[in-house]
Amino acid sequence: MLSIAIPVYNYNILPLVERLHQEASSLNIPFEILVCDDASTMQFQNQTISRLSHTRFLQNSINQHVASTRNRLLKEAQYPWVLLLDADVFPLSETFVQTYIDQVNTGSFIQGGFTYQPTAKGVPQSLRETYGLKIEQYKHLHSCCNLFFNQRELQLEFDATIQTYGYEDTQFFLQLQQRNIEVRRIKNPVLHRSTESNAAYLARTKEACTVLAKLIEDQKIQAEDVQLSKLYKKLKNNNLTPLITGVQTVFGGLISRNLLGKKPSMLAYKLFKLIAFHQASLEIQKK
Numbered sequence: 123m124l125s126i127a128i129p130v131y132n133y134n135i136l137p138l139v140e141r142l143h144q145e146a147s148s149l150n151i152p153f154e155i156l157v158c159d160d161a162s163t164m165q166f167q168n169q170t171i172s173r174l175s176h177t178r179f180l181q182n183s184i185n186q187h188v189a190s191t192r193n194r195l196l197k198e199a200q201y202p203w204v205l206l207l208d209a210d211v212f213p214l215s216e217t218f219v220q221t222y223i224d225q226v227n228t229g230s231f232i233q234g235g236f237t238y239q240p241t242a243k244g245v246p247q248s249l250r251e252t253y254g255l256k257i258e259q260y261k262h263l264h265s266c267c268n269l270f271f272n273q274r275e276l277q278l279e280f281d282a283t284i285q286t287y288g289y290e291d292t293q294f295f296l297q298l299q300q301r302n303i304e305v306r307r308i309k310n311p312v313l314h315r316s317t318e319s320n321a322a323y324l325a326r327t328k329e330a331c332t333v334l335a336k337l338i339e340d341q342k343i344q345a346e347d348v349q350l351s352k353l354y355k356k357l358k359n360n361n362l363t364p365l366i367t368g369v370q371t372v373f374g375g376l377i378s379r380n381l382l383g384k385k386p387s388m389l390a391y392k393l394f395k396l397i398a399f400h401q402a403s404l405e406i407q408k409k
Contacts, residue, residue, distance in 0.1 A: 123152040124223070125199035125273075129191040130159050130209035133317075134166040138212055143174050145219045154178065158195050161185040189280035189290040192266075202274035208267040211236060211312035221310045222270040231271040231303050234310035235259075249320040249386040256388055259314075264292040268312045276303065281342070288330025289337060289348070296347060320382045324394065331398035332405075339406050350395055354403070366400040369393060 126142055128135060135157055146153040157171060158180040172179045180198065182191060196204065205222060214237070215221060225232050238254035258265075271278065278297070284290045298305060318326075331350070337343040338351055345351040357363050374397070380390045 123201050124154075124203050124205060124219070125201040126153065126155045126205045126207065126219075127192070127195035127199055128155070128157045128207050128209055129188055129195060130157055130162070130168060131185075131188075131191075132162045132164045132166075133209040135168045135209050136166070136171060138207070138209065139171045139174065139177065141213060142219065143177060145213075145217075147175070149220060149223065151223065152201060154200060156180065156195050156198055158182065158191050158198075160187065160191045186282075187285050187287070189284045190282045192280050193282055196273055196279060199273060202272050204269075204271055204273045206266060206269045206271075207312065208314075210315050210317070211267055212315060214311050214313055218310060218312075221308070225270065225306075225308065229304065229306040230275055231298065232269070232306045232308055233265075234268040234270065234308060234312065236265065236267050236314050237311045238314050238316075248384055249381055249391070250316045250318045250323045252386050253323075253388065253391060254314055254316065264295050266291045266294055267314065268310075284333055284337075286329045286333055287326045288333035289343070290333075292348060293337065293343060296343065320386065324378075324381060327391075327395060328398045328402075331395060332402040335399060335402035335406050350399055354396065354399055363400060366397055370397045370400075 124146065126146070128138070139155055139157060143155060146155070153176055155171070155174070155177040157168065157178070159168060159182065161182045161184050162168075169179045169181075171177050178198075180194065182194070186194070192206065195206075203222075203226060205219070213219075222232065222234070237259045238251060278294070280290055281293045284293065295305070334343070334348060334351060338345055343351075345355040354363070357366070373393070377390045377394055377397075380387050381394060
């Protein structure tokens, strides 16, 4: 019936697995919970989940990144329906799994959505949380953190050539679009619990911009498919990209200080991404 698949890297997965196991066990359905650790460098005793019935803990010997790790989980899944979750989420509803089971006869690909809530963590996580609260939770289209689908029917996989962070979810959803697979959206959200520092999130943002530039260069994604690259193409067509270099020269330090601070601006974050994408595109052109 149901395979719950969760990739994990440097995160304590035990509370989430225990919560899912408790509910799934009460539903009287065949189920399994599969967790694949992507060669974490921090120890959380995640392997202890194996003591729970119908639960397996897998490990990558070397870091494969999220696309490959998700693919491994999809191949290992023994049941047709897969609930794909990120490690740093937590169900909001007490009937989270049941809500998905009730959808089995209504569609083959379902997205439950996600949300954020303010915390008192302060400066170190302010950027990730601000972006999540103000922008990300309202644009679930390209997020794979909470999906329910019939893998046996659809035979989906992620682009394993994406070997760093960024746009693997976008690529995945474009695959659905190309195959005319309807995405049904229901209200069954998870709470996103990010512990990522501002500095770490900015570093990952740069990585993602490089991935996007490469995907466009390889014609795996069209510039118009992503808001960032669509804007950049418009600027480029009007010979305005030198302005981006000017913004970086004059305001780069101010932008970075703002994004590393207590009250990061989403305008500053958009400019940061535009600069990073511009730099990545120039590097690709040099090769």
